Amino acid sequence: MGATPPLSPLAPAAFPELPVINGVRFATAEAGVRYSGRTDVMLATLAEGTTIAGTFTRSTTRSAAVLDCQEKIGGSSGEGAAILVNSGNANAFTGRNGLDAVKALTRATAAAAGVPEARVFTSSTGVIGEPLAHDRITVKLDELVGNQSADGIDAAARAIMTTDTFPKGSATSVTVDGQKVRIAGIAKGSGMIAPDMATMLVYIFTDAMVDQPVLQSMVSALNRKTFNCITVDSDTSTSDTLLVAATGASGIRMTEASVGFMEGLRKVMLDLAHQVVRDGEGATKFVEVSVAGAASDDEARTHAMAIANSPLVKTAIAGEDANWGRVVMAIGKSGARADRDQLAIRFGDILVASDGWVNPDYNEAEAAAYMKNQELEIHVDLGLGGGTAVVWTCDLTHGYIDINADYRS
Numbered sequence: 001m002g003a004t005p006p007l008s009p010l011a012p013a014a015f016p017e018l019p020v021i022n023g024v025r026f027a028t029a030e031a032g033v034r035y036s037g038r039t040d041v042m043l044a045t046l047a048e049g050t051t052i053a054g055t056f057t058r059s060t061t062r063s064a065a066v067l068d069c070q071e072k073i074g075g076s077s078g079e080g081a082a083i084l085v086n087s088g089n090a091n092a093f094t095g096r097n098g099l100d101a102v103k104a105l106t107r108a109t110a111a112a113a114g115v116p117e118a119r120v121f122t123s124s125t126g127v128i129g130e131p132l133a134h135d136r137i138t139v140k141l142d143e144l145v146g147n148q149s150a151d152g153i154d155a156a157a158r159a160i161m162t163t164d165t166f167p168k169g170s171a172t173s174v175t176v177d178g179q180k181v182r183i184a185g186i187a188k189g190s191g192m193i194a195p196d197m198a199t200m201l202v203y204i205f206t207d208a209m210v211d212q213p214v215l216q217s218m219v220s221a222l223n224r225k226t227f228n229c230i231t232v233d234s235d236t237s238t239s240d241t242l243l244v245a246a247t248g249a250s251g252i253r254m255t256e257a258s259v260g261f262m263e264g265l266r267k268v269m270l271d272l273a274h275q276v277v278r279d280g281e282g283a284t285k286f287v288e289v290s291v292a293g294a295a296s297d298d299e300a301r302t303h304a305m306a307i308a309n310s311p312l313v314k315t316a317i318a319g320e321d322a323n324w325g326r327v328v329m330a331i332g333k334s335g336a337r338a339d340r341d342q343l344a345i346r347f348g349d350i351l352v353a354s355d356g357w358v359n360p361d362y363n364e365a366e367a368a369a370y371m372k373n374q375e376l377e378i379h380v381d382l383g384l385g386g387g388t389a390v391v392w393t394c395d396l397t398h399g400y401i402d403i404n405a406d407y408r409s
Contacts, residue, residue, distance in 0.1 A: 008190075010278035010286050010374060010394075011166040018153050018171045018184040021205040023047035023247025026152030027144040028159040031136045034088025034126055039159040041137055043144040044203065045113050046081040050247045052121070053216040055223050057240035063091050064098035065122045066241060068106065072118055077212050081119035083203060083243060084109050084137070085160050087188070091124035091132040101134040112141040123201050123241045125188060126162050153205075157186035160201055164190045164279055170271035174264040176252050181208045183264050185244075187272040190232065190279040202227065202242040202272055208261060209248035218262055219244050226269040229301075229391040231308050232280035274392060283394035285317050288377045293344075294387030299336035301389035306334035307378060314396035317376065322367035324352045327378060342383030348376070 024046050028039040046052075054073045056066050084105060091098050102122055110117040124132060157167035171184035189200025210218070219242070227242060244265070246254075254261045278286050289308045294300035307313055310330040316323040324345050331338050341356035348370050351359045370376070 005163065005165055005281070008165045008279045009284055012275070012278075015154055015157070015167055016169050016171060018169050018186075019173070019182045020150045021153075021182055021184050021247065022150070022207045022249035023050060024205045024245065025148035025150050026156045027147040027149070028152065028155045029140040029144050029147075031086065031140050033086050033133060033136055039155065040087045041140060041144070042085050042156040042159040043109070043113070043141070043148070044083040044156065044205075044245075045115070045145075045148060046083070046245050047247050047249060048080045049078060050081050050245050051077040051210055051212040051215050052081060052243060052245045053212060053219040054121075054241065054243045055220060055227075056242070059240075061093060063124060064094070064102045065091055065124050068102045069121050069123070069241060069243070072121060074212060074216065075118055076116075079119055080113070080115040081121070081245070082109050082113045082115050083121045083123070083245070085123045085125070085201060085203075086132070086137055087160050087162050088126040089124055089130055089132045090126050090128045093129045094131050097131045101132040104134045105137060108138040108141055112145045121243060125160065125201050153184060153186060156203075157188075160186070160188040162188065162190075163281055164188050166279060168272055168275040168279070170268045170275070172264045172267050174260045176254075176258070176260060179250065179252050181250050181252050181254075181261060181264070182206060183208075183268050185268050185272055187276060189276040190281050200240055200276060202269075204242075204244045204265070204268060204272075206244070206246050206265070207248070207250040208246050209251065209253040210246040214254065214256055215244060215246055217256065218265060222262070222266050222269050226266065226273045229389075230273045230277050231305060231391065231393050232277060232283070277392050277394050280394035282397040284374070284397055285395040286375045287317060287393045287395065288375075288390060289380075289393060290377070290388070290390045291380045291382065292388045293342075293382040293384055294389070295337045295382075295385045296387040297389060298387070300382075300387040301391070302336040303331055303334045303338070303380065303382070304389045304391040306330045306336075307380070308391050308393035311396055314393065317371070318395035318397045320368065320371040322347060322352070322364065322371050324358075324367075327380065328353075331380065331382075337384060338382055339384060344381040344383065346377075346379040347371070348373075
């Protein structure tokens with residue numbers, strides 16, 4: 001690997017203090033999968049009775065680890081479980097070697113952690129197309145099991161990083177019947193972000209009791225408004241995985257009607273999703289794109305993603321150029337319905353264009369000054385119906401090229 005990229009200017013001031021989630025323990029190790037002098041493997045073991053839900057990449061070139069996890073989601077939840085993650089190698093596009101590596105990892109983890117192999121979930125992230133030296137990981141499993149601790153989630157967040165410039169964590173608590181339920185999660189991701197599922201790698205833990213079908217329904221629904229609404233570069237990874245584990249240690253049961261719990265889970269998921277965008281490779285601007293007045297919510301999302309993914313829009317943002325014509329272009333190319341003469345566009349609170357024409361009161365200097373902000377909002381009203389969508393993206397700078405040109409060296 002090349003030199004570590006500098007810390008994103010959009011990074012939070014510090015890693016948040018995450019609460020202990022009863023029923024889960026963490027450990028990390030230096031396995032030397034690709035990196036040297038840093039941890040690159042994390043293990044999370046989960047108590048008996050833990051339920052696990054997940055969403056995964058829709059890529060047709062999914063990694064062996066993703067395929068294995070997909071088969072296991074929804075299985076028995078009466079026994080313990082484990083999540084094993086390595087960074088540096090994606091174990092994707094490696095043919096039979098990939099399947100053999102996953103089998104070796106799940107079998108060895110099951111033996112070391114004392115859980116069924118059907119309850120071991122693995123993830124790999126990093127370079128595509130290189131066989132995974134899984135023996136470097138399996139030889140570390142006894143060390144990992146022996147070093148587990150309930151408060152190791154922050155170290156786990158660091159071990160799963162690749163081109164990330166900062167570890168990503170988020171937490172909240174929800175009071176139910178006078179008792180507190182805790183939710184905490186970690187994520188990695190900064191490039192190859194347009195998930196069409198969840199995002200990169202994300203692991204969220206809660207001490208709530210949630211039946212697996214209920215948890216899966218919650219995660220799938222919330223994913224559509226959080227991780228599935230971010231983009232850095234329009235590229236969908238082979239390895240994207242989101243796992244949510246409910247240990248049940250609090251003894252407080254959640255149902256489909258548990259609105260407070262759903263809102264807490266949404267907050268953690270959205271915060272992690274935003275952090276991924278803020279760590280977009282080379283990013284200097286965090287951008288919210290909102291579309292209203294579309295023929296449907298789906299068409300609003302199509303327009304929003306066309307704007308958020310446009311290299312011309314993103315480079316204009318990087319150059320602090322209030323080039324609203326590029327927004328018009330992105331709308332026109334999206335394939336969703338639009339009427340040029342009903343369009344309205346705002347940069348923040350500045351009305352740039354309306355009724356298919358530049359606003360007579362538009363002030364270029366005012367808009368240029370707005371574009372210097374680190375956080376920007378682009379609003380579009382199509383004037384066709386009630387469809388709405390909000391997505392989040394970042395700018396596109398030369399830093400993106402530098403990071404990716406150096407990725408395999």
